[in-house]
Amino acid sequence: MSDIQSPPVPKAPVPAGSTEREFTVKERTQWQIVVRRFLRHRLAVVSLIVLILLILLAYIGPLVWIHKLEDLDSPTDIMISASNPMGTDSLGHDMFARVLRGMQQSIKVAVIVAVLSTGIGAPYGAIAGYFGGRVDTILMRICDVLLTLPLLLVAGALVTGRGGSVLTVALVLGLLGWVVNARVVRGVVLSLREQEFIEAAKALGAGTFRIVFNHLLPNATGAIIVQATLDIAAAILAESALSFVGLGVQPPDTSLGVLVNDARSAVETRPWLFYWPGIMIILIALTISFIGDGLRDAFDPRQMRQRR
Amino acid sequence: MLAYTIRRILVAIPVLLVASMIVFTLTLFTGDPVEEKYAGRNPPVPQQTINLERERLGLDKPVVVQYVTWLKNLVTKGDFGPSIESTRDIGGELGKRIFVTLRLIFFAIVLALVLAIISGVLSATRQYSKLDYTFTFLGFIFLAMPAFWVAVLLKQGALQYNEATGTRTFFTIGERSVETEPGLFNAFADIFGHMILPTISLALITYAAWSRFQRSSMLEVLNSDYVRLARAKGLSPRKVLVRHALRTALIPMTTVSALGIAQLIGGAVITETVFQWNGMGSYLITSIATRDRYAVMGWLLVAGIFIVVGNLVADLLYGILDPRIRYE
Numbered sequence: 001m002s003d004i005q006s007p008p009v010p011k012a013p014v015p016a017g018s019t020e021r022e023f024t025v026k027e028r029t030q031w032q033i034v035v036r037r038f039l040r041h042r043l044a045v046v047s048l049i050v051l052i053l054l055i056l057l058a059y060i061g062p063l064v065w066i067h068k069l070e071d072l073d074s075p076t077d078i079m080i081s082a083s084n085p086m087g088t089d090s091l092g093h094d095m096f097a098r099v100l101r102g103m104q105q106s107i108k109v110a111v112i113v114a115v116l117s118t119g120i121g122a123p124y125g126a127i128a129g130y131f132g133g134r135v136d137t138i139l140m141r142i143c144d145v146l147l148t149l150p151l152l153l154v155a156g157a158l159v160t161g162r163g164g165s166v167l168t169v170a171l172v173l174g175l176l177g178w179v180v181n182a183r184v185v186r187g188v189v190l191s192l193r194e195q196e197f198i199e200a201a202k203a204l205g206a207g208t209f210r211i212v213f214n215h216l217l218p219n220a221t222g223a224i225i226v227q228a229t230l231d232i233a234a235a236i237l238a239e240s241a242l243s244f245v246g247l248g249v250q251p252p253d254t255s256l257g258v259l260v261n262d263a264r265s266a267v268e269t270r271p272w273l274f275y276w277p278g279i280m281i282i283l284i285a286l287t288i289s290f291i292g293d294g295l296r297d298a299f300d301p302r303q304m305r306q307r308r
Numbered sequence: 309m310l311a312y313t314i315r316r317i318l319v320a321i322p323v324l325l326v327a328s329m330i331v332f333t334l335t336l337f338t339g340d341p342v343e344e345k346y347a348g349r350n351p352p353v354p355q356q357t358i359n360l361e362r363e364r365l366g367l368d369k370p371v372v373v374q375y376v377t378w379l380k381n382l383v384t385k386g387d388f389g390p391s392i393e394s395t396r397d398i399g400g401e402l403g404k405r406i407f408v409t410l411r412l413i414f415f416a417i418v419l420a421l422v423l424a425i426i427s428g429v430l431s432a433t434r435q436y437s438k439l440d441y442t443f444t445f446l447g448f449i450f451l452a453m454p455a456f457w458v459a460v461l462l463k464q465g466a467l468q469y470n471e472a473t474g475t476r477t478f479f480t481i482g483e484r485s486v487e488t489e490p491g492l493f494n495a496f497a498d499i500f501g502h503m504i505l506p507t508i509s510l511a512l513i514t515y516a517a518w519s520r521f522q523r524s525s526m527l528e529v530l531n532s533d534y535v536r537l538a539r540a541k542g543l544s545p546r547k548v549l550v551r552h553a554l555r556t557a558l559i560p561m562t563t564v565s566a567l568g569i570a571q572l573i574g575g576a577v578i579t580e581t582v583f584q585w586n587g588m589g590s591y592l593i594t595s596i597a598t599r600d601r602y603a604v605m606g607w608l609l610v611a612g613i614f615i616v617v618g619n620l621v622a623d624l625l626y627g628i629l630d631p632r633i634r635y636e
Contacts (some may be wrong), residue, residue, distance in 0.1 A: 233452060
């Protein structure tokens with residue numbers, strides 16, 4: 001590790017005379033270490049690049065692409081052609097334009113759910129686990145109530161009869177989804193709080209806020225990140241599933257789930273209508289999972305094994 | 309532990325009550341079921357019929373009274389309330405359908421757990437080997453696949469296989485045939501045949517997430533000091549793995565899989581839709597579409613009980629598996 005080049009900004013004060021030692025181990029901040037470890041995870045890096053490209057494609061693509069979402073000027077039932085790279089449906093919609101729109105929806109869902117479920121779930125779970133006792137009981141009962149509310153039901157109630165926008169669906173997913181996050185973080189914190197470093201922090205007079213945010217949550221980062229990426233991937237799938245059964249995004253707007261549902265009976269006759277939106281869902285969810293995996297390895301300070 | 313269990317069950321009652329209140333409120337948002345039922349009829353349904361229907365469903369009373377009446381009838385008479393279809397018996401239908409769905413969920417969970425633990429442990433013990441990469445990649449792929457997409461693909465594959473071989477090897481529609489050959493064995497074989505595809509498609513997408521968790525937690529344990537100690541004092545690798553490491557590494561799995569029951573009840577809806585099972589899934593979708601409020605409430609209660617029990621079991625297992633966690 002000692003001979004690897006690194007950015008020259010040690011944040012911590014360098015003790016005088018340290019440069020005169022035989023080996024110089026440059027000090028790095030935790031984030032520098034995390035970034036370095038992440039960059040070593042090739043699959044994660046490739047996924048990050050692919051995901052960024054997909055996001056750019058989804059948002060810049062429609063601005064420059066020759067067909068618009070509602071255009072019906074393409075020939076019908078084309079499998080592939082220069083002006084319809086993903087084919088067309090039986091009405092003459094360009095599939096590429098529709099898939100791009102669907103990707104936008106999935107990305108919106110991902111962002112909203114990530115922010116909501118991590119932002120609410122992680123501190124909530126840490127507080128419940130750290131305090132224990134009555135606070136834990138009350139907080140967890142609230143979780144139980146939310147967990148008994150079936151996603152399909154809540155989404156159905158809020159979407160049925162008033163045309164669901166992707167925002168509604170994402171909010172429902174986020175506001176129900178953080179509970180799992182909270183329970184996982186609580187589980188980690190339950191065993192962290194019995195450990196010596198928490199005792200040490202208490203002995204040094206650290207307040208509750210400091211213990212939760214500076215000691216417990218950073219040590220649970222691995223679990224939080226893995227859970228967040230699982231949440232995002234699951235949310236993207238959930239949105240498409242809701243749309244698939246007709247309780248999500250409503251026509252005339254579209255999403256990848258709506259597209260797959262439209263193509264459900266055409267798997268044999270017009271397979272491209274079924275495969276393209278499905279592949280895009282998989283691609284987005286897959287890259288997010290790989291990035292999460294890379295982050296997990298990067299964040300775990302106990303994992304010192306080098307990747308080959 | 310027993311006191312803790314009893315307390316948790318007692319606490320679960322208000323949890324379910326609050327959940328039912330929330331759902332009751334939510335169903336108010338979906339619109340008037342009677343208007344929806346008679347909308348667009350030609351000639352228009354007479355006002356008198358509408359009023360009678362509203363009276364039968366109790367819609368003419370204030371919302372709070374509606375809820376309390378529903379609850380009272382449920383507790384005292386075991387009556388799940390009137391359905392929007394006057395011939396529909398909500399309690400009876402739920403009783404029949406829950407077993408159809410449970411059958412699916414149970415076998416899917418068992419299959420998924422076995423797959424997840426085996427692949428997770430193998431991945432962790434041989435971290436960064438070819439085997440680990442293969443399992444990891446497979447897991448990621450299944451994790452990223454939408455349940456309905458996998459189900460439709462499996463169904464399509466099975467149909468094509470049937471067509472190619474000219475047999476009826478796989479059943480792709482329904483949870484059982486309308487008519488089977490007489491005999492207990494044939495009935496059994498028929499149900500089993502219908503279960504194969506839905507169980508596989510449900511288990512595959514579930515196993516993926518669980519195997520990630522198993523690998524994650526196993527790695528964490530394998531890098532810990534006490535496992536190093538166990539190795540250092542000369543225990544056989546097998547004993548270290550099974551007795552020391554796996555025991556701890558299963559703890560996060562208990563929560564994840566118990567919570568998975570909740571997700572599976574939802575996930576089964578999708579699988580059941582694709583394979584056209586008459587389980588809890590199609591029941592819920594129809595009930596939401598027809599705004600059948602009490603049918604939806606009944607679904608919530610049944611699903612809710614399973615979720616509460618699942619959570620309780622997860623917490624109890626937590627205490628048994630990890631002595632550091634204490635329930636006072």
